[in-house]
Amino acid sequence: MKTWTVAAALLFVCTYGFAQTEQPAPARKSCEDLKAEIAKKLDAKGVTAYTLDVVDKGKEGDAKVVGGCDGATKSIVYSRGASSESKPAEAKKPQ
Numbered sequence: 001m002k003t004w005t006v007a008a009a010l011l012f013v014c015t016y017g018f019a020q021t022e023q024p025a026p027a028r029k030s031c032e033d034l035k036a037e038i039a040k041k042l043d044a045k046g047v048t049a050y051t052l053d054v055v056d057k058g059k060e061g062d063a064k065v066v067g068g069c070d071g072a073t074k075s076i077v078y079s080r081g082a083s084s085e086s087k088p089a090e091a092k093k094p095q
Contacts, residue, residue: 031069035076038066042078051079 031054039052052066054074063077 028071029069031074031076034067034069038076038078049081051081053077053079 035052035054042050042052053063054069054076055061055063057068057073057075060075060077063079065075066078067076068074069076
């Protein structure tokens, strides 16, 4: 009976260790690709007047982190407000 218990325990340990090593590492995305994907999703939801910025990990401030890129060394942050890609309001023309 002890032999069967030991064999079952060893089988369980080996199976558990094997299952842990089978998981593939996550693909490393470039920041620009991920930023474009997030912008596409936000646009599809009808979100307007926002900015997405790439910042170093840990320097996000009060902005909401919506993604990580470059092997988790950078973060993509979302801020509500004027879009960085929109043109600024027309400047007053001198008369």
